[in-house]
Amino acid sequence: MDHVWYVAYGSNLALERFRCYLSGGRPQGGARVYPGCRNPNPPARTAPVTVAGGLVFGGASKVWGGGSAFYDPAAASELAGRAYLLTSEQLADVAAQEMWRDPGGTYALELAALLPNVTELHSLGPGRYETVVRLGTHDDLPMYTITHGTVADLDPVAPTASYLRWIATGLVEAHGWTVDRVVDYLHAAPGVRLGWTPGALRSALDGGAGGGG
Incomplete structure (x- = not known):
């Protein structure tokens, strides 16, 4: 796959903040400088999306303090997201940075190769953003997001x-x-x-x- 939709539901809903994942930098109020993607180009398109499931906050955010945002596919509600049209390489580099890994590293390469085979949900590891979820399609292209594999096991924590x-x-x-x-x-x-x-x-x-x- 060349282009895919990455669906953001946390702070990456804001384009200015998401640009730190693409081209590098530190978001206002955040405690981390992001290296950025190998391909720093902006999204080809963006679109508002709503999908089944819900937003939950838990764990501990190293960037913001307080709870981190996660997608719960089993929640009986709806998640408001923002879809960014990226290359599969960019999506993989975004996911790698979520797990404090290097863009273009082993994790990113593994995820990019895996995407065409993800039909529902796939966990690459036990980390907080190591599970990839396919959310259907938008304009005939697949939508993906990332979350914790066992959201129900996380204790709720208030965000900052x-x-x-x-x-x-x-x-x-x-x-x-x-x-x-x-x-x-x-x-x-x-x-x-x-x-x-x-x-x-x-x-x-x-x-x-x-x-x-």
């Missing part, structure tokens, strides 16, 4: 404000949501209400999600 702001910014960019709709969506995700009331969440997002109009 900086992380939530990037997610909110991406939801506004991709789906055109209002801040109130973003608050409802995020507060329903397991983990968020452990650290956030709807009012506190709205206050935290007003400067981030609201800035995009």
Whole structure:
């Protein structure tokens, strides 16, 4: 496969943040400088998508602190995502960086070779973003995302404000949501209400999600 859709559902919903995975750099509020992909070109296209499943927060994010965002395919809800049209090599390099591995390294090469054979879900390892999920197709091209293989085993953990702001910014960019709709969506995700009331969440997002109009 030449081009595929990578479906982001966490902070990569925001294009400015996702560019750090493509061309390198450190996102505002993040604690990591990303090396970037071997091919740093921007996505050929982007598209808002909604798929079955849900958003959950758990584990411990090394970049943001607090819980990390994961996709739960078994959740009885819907996940709001943003699809980026990338080369399969770029998607593999993005996934490698999620696991703090080198773009173009063994993991990235293995994943790129595996993609055509992933029909549903495939775990390359026990790491937090080592499971690839095929989410169907969009415009006749396959959609993939990455998550934890056993999301149900993760204890819910509240995410930090900086992380939530990037997610909110991406939801506004991709789906055109209002801040109130973003608050409802995020507060329903397991983990968020452990650290956030709807009012506190709205206050935290007003400067981030609201800035995009």
